[in-house]
Amino acid sequence: MIPESFIQELLNRVDVVDVIDKSVPLKKAGANYSACCPFHNEKSPSFTVSPTKQFYHCFGCGAHGTAIGFLMEYQDLSFIEAIHDLAKMVGMIVPQETRNENRPTQKEVVGLQESLQQAAQYYKAELRKSQRAIDYLKARGLSGKVAAKFQIGYAPAGWQNLQSVFPHYENDALTTAGLVVENEQGRRYDRFRDRIMFPIHDAKGQVIGFGGRVINPEDTPKYYNSPETPLFQKGHELYGLFLARRAIRDAGRALVVEGYMDVVALAQYGIEYAVAALGTATTPFHIAKLMRQADEVVFCFDGDNAGRAAAWRAAVNALPALTDGFKLSFLFLPKEHDPDSYVREFGKEKFEAEIKAAMPLSQYILKHLSEDNFLQSQEDRVRFLNDAEPIMQQLNAPRSAMFLRKKVAELAQLSLEEMHSLLKLPNLNKAPIQARPKQTRTTISLYKRFCLMLLMQPGLASIDDLLWIKGDSSEEVLLQQAIETCVLHPHSKPVVIMRELESKVDEKLLREMERELSLLDESLDFALEFVGAKQQLQQAYLQKQEGILLAQISEKPLSTLTENEKALLKNLGNKPNQNRV
Numbered sequence: 001m002i003p004e005s006f007i008q009e010l011l012n013r014v015d016v017v018d019v020i021d022k023s024v025p026l027k028k029a030g031a032n033y034s035a036c037c038p039f040h041n042e043k044s045p046s047f048t049v050s051p052t053k054q055f056y057h058c059f060g061c062g063a064h065g066t067a068i069g070f071l072m073e074y075q076d077l078s079f080i081e082a083i084h085d086l087a088k089m090v091g092m093i094v095p096q097e098t099r100n101e102n103r104p105t106q107k108e109v110v111g112l113q114e115s116l117q118q119a120a121q122y123y124k125a126e127l128r129k130s131q132r133a134i135d136y137l138k139a140r141g142l143s144g145k146v147a148a149k150f151q152i153g154y155a156p157a158g159w160q161n162l163q164s165v166f167p168h169y170e171n172d173a174l175t176t177a178g179l180v181v182e183n184e185q186g187r188r189y190d191r192f193r194d195r196i197m198f199p200i201h202d203a204k205g206q207v208i209g210f211g212g213r214v215i216n217p218e219d220t221p222k223y224y225n226s227p228e229t230p231l232f233q234k235g236h237e238l239y240g241l242f243l244a245r246r247a248i249r250d251a252g253r254a255l256v257v258e259g260y261m262d263v264v265a266l267a268q269y270g271i272e273y274a275v276a277a278l279g280t281a282t283t284p285f286h287i288a289k290l291m292r293q294a295d296e297v298v299f300c301f302d303g304d305n306a307g308r309a310a311a312w313r314a315a316v317n318a319l320p321a322l323t324d325g326f327k328l329s330f331l332f333l334p335k336e337h338d339p340d341s342y343v344r345e346f347g348k349e350k351f352e353a354e355i356k357a358a359m360p361l362s363q364y365i366l367k368h369l370s371e372d373n374f375l376q377s378q379e380d381r382v383r384f385l386n387d388a389e390p391i392m393q394q395l396n397a398p399r400s401a402m403f404l405r406k407k408v409a410e411l412a413q414l415s416l417e418e419m420h421s422l423l424k425l426p427n428l429n430k431a432p433i434q435a436r437p438k439q440t441r442t443t444i445s446l447y448k449r450f451c452l453m454l455l456m457q458p459g460l461a462s463i464d465d466l467l468w469i470k471g472d473s474s475e476e477v478l479l480q481q482a483i484e485t486c487v488l489h490p491h492s493k494p495v496v497i498m499r500e501l502e503s504k505v506d507e508k509l510l511r512e513m514e515r516e517l518s519l520l521d522e523s524l525d526f527a528l529e530f531v532g533a534k535q536q537l538q539q540a541y542l543q544k545q546e547g548i549l550l551a552q553i554s555e556k557p558l559s560t561l562t563e564n565e566k567a568l569l570k571n572l573g574n575k576p577n578q579n580r581v
Contacts, residue, residue, distance in 0.1 A: 123153025
């Protein structure tokens with residue numbers, strides 16, 4: 001079996017919008033994306049994909065699930081096949097877990113989220129106790145309201161302060177979460193000490209890591225981030241995005257800056273659509289995330305050499321993700337300023353005027369490539385062409401790529417045809433990928449529905465239910481075995497119950513149950529659904545027994561029937577034919 005911790009990490013890395021858009025072209029619709037449902041025929045879109053909640057839902061047919069569920073239902077993959085396909089998309093290797101081994105990893109991943117949240121609460125409480133940290137934030141112009149909005153905290157000086165929060169300081173979850181470090185001698189100590197703490201949130205608003213900034217300017221490094229963990233990957237996350245989403249949609253743009261303090265300081269001045277990369281260059285994943293929020297992204301960098309180098313890396317890394325119609329621009333501040341100092345000195349209006357006048361990507365690329373090249377000689381133009389070739393190879397947006405190619409050819413004093421004959425550039429006229437034909441959803445049986453509710457809340461199972469669930473069909477055996485297993489494991493998760501059922505029920509039926517579990521809407525009231533399913537199933541069994549009895553009585557000669565049998569025959573014959581199993 002695949003460890004549940006890996007499945008959780010995989011879902012943290014993939015984006016359901018990317019997964020579905022490859023098969024079903026999606027259109028922006030407010031905070032979500034929409035399309036005509038691929039699982040039933042319809043003329044107006046009722047299929048919605050939420051980048052925030054990371055699931056899809058169809059209001060027409062009820063299709064619902066995560067990226068895993070979509071691949072299973074749309075491409076008819078098994079649960080294992082869907083996991084392998086998604087892992088391949090994000091470059092992960094699927095581990096295996098033996099049936100008999102203990103499974104501490106599952107508990108550990110739960111511990112990661114809980115540990116990070118507890119640490120965030122602790123750091124917030126410590127900020128209120130530290131006048132030194134409060135004075136530092138006030139000196140930077142931050143109000144208590146903004147500090148509270150970003151859940152800013154303080155990690156006090158000292159080696160093992162978190163021991164007061166986590167009595168089991170030796171727990172591996174603390175090191176895995178990046179809160180505690182263990183040296184070569186086995187001594188454990190807090191990773192963050194005497195730093196202003198900035199919690200990093202995922203798309204659901206959950207704390208997945210931290211950034212710590214020094215108070216003492218002589219301390220190094222200036223910024224210190226959580227390490228990569230099963231919940232936190234620097235190349236996939238952006239600081240402040242969870243809080244900035246509404247402002248980004250309202251402004252129609254996202255502003256990418258270099259530091260946490262820049263994001264917070266800009267928010268203090270009413271520019272709330274800023275985000276920051278997390279100690280790494282901007283990646284195609286970052287750009288793809290921002291493209292789903294707005295049609296324009298502006299990179300704002302310091303005007304020094306480090307800022308210009310970071311800008312070029314961001315431009316190159318963004319190229320593969322760009323699409324026509326998306327605007328990417330670059331703003332360089334004076335060398336003596338960063339966004340924090342600039343907005344404090346000149347204010348919001350001046351800063352936003354600079355944003356609107358930012359340099360478009362194509363102009364920036366050409367300016368950068370010709371910055372130290374006067375294009376006066378043949379050798380200059382050859383060097384320019386060599387430098388431009390890898391850039392043009394990565395830009396796949398057809399219209400944007402064509403205009404850039406024409407401009408490069410013009411500066412190199414070549415015709416477009418001559419340049420194409422010299423360089424190996426991708427074809428911009430590829431036929432679009434056709435979406436797969438619509439699939440047809442089948443109604444889930446009453447047996448499976450009852451079983452699903454048990455899997456989600458095994459404590460609802462009662463051994464008494466075995467008295468009325470009779471029969472030896474594959475679905476009846478599944479339900480009988482599920483009841484017995486849930487009675488023995490009333491507090492287990494669905495994946496544990498499924499493991500127990502592996503050798504007891506039909507393999508194909510178990511695979512179908514895995515599929516239905518992945519599609520299940522977790523917002524349902526499972527206890528209420530269970531009661532409804534149970535009543536329907538009991539009614540169906542009663543009708544089945546009455547039907548058998550009716551058939552037996554009907555075979556007897558009328559003259560041999562007793563008065564009770566005649567009354568029963570009349571009563572059963574007049575009943576409407578309702579739900580069947």
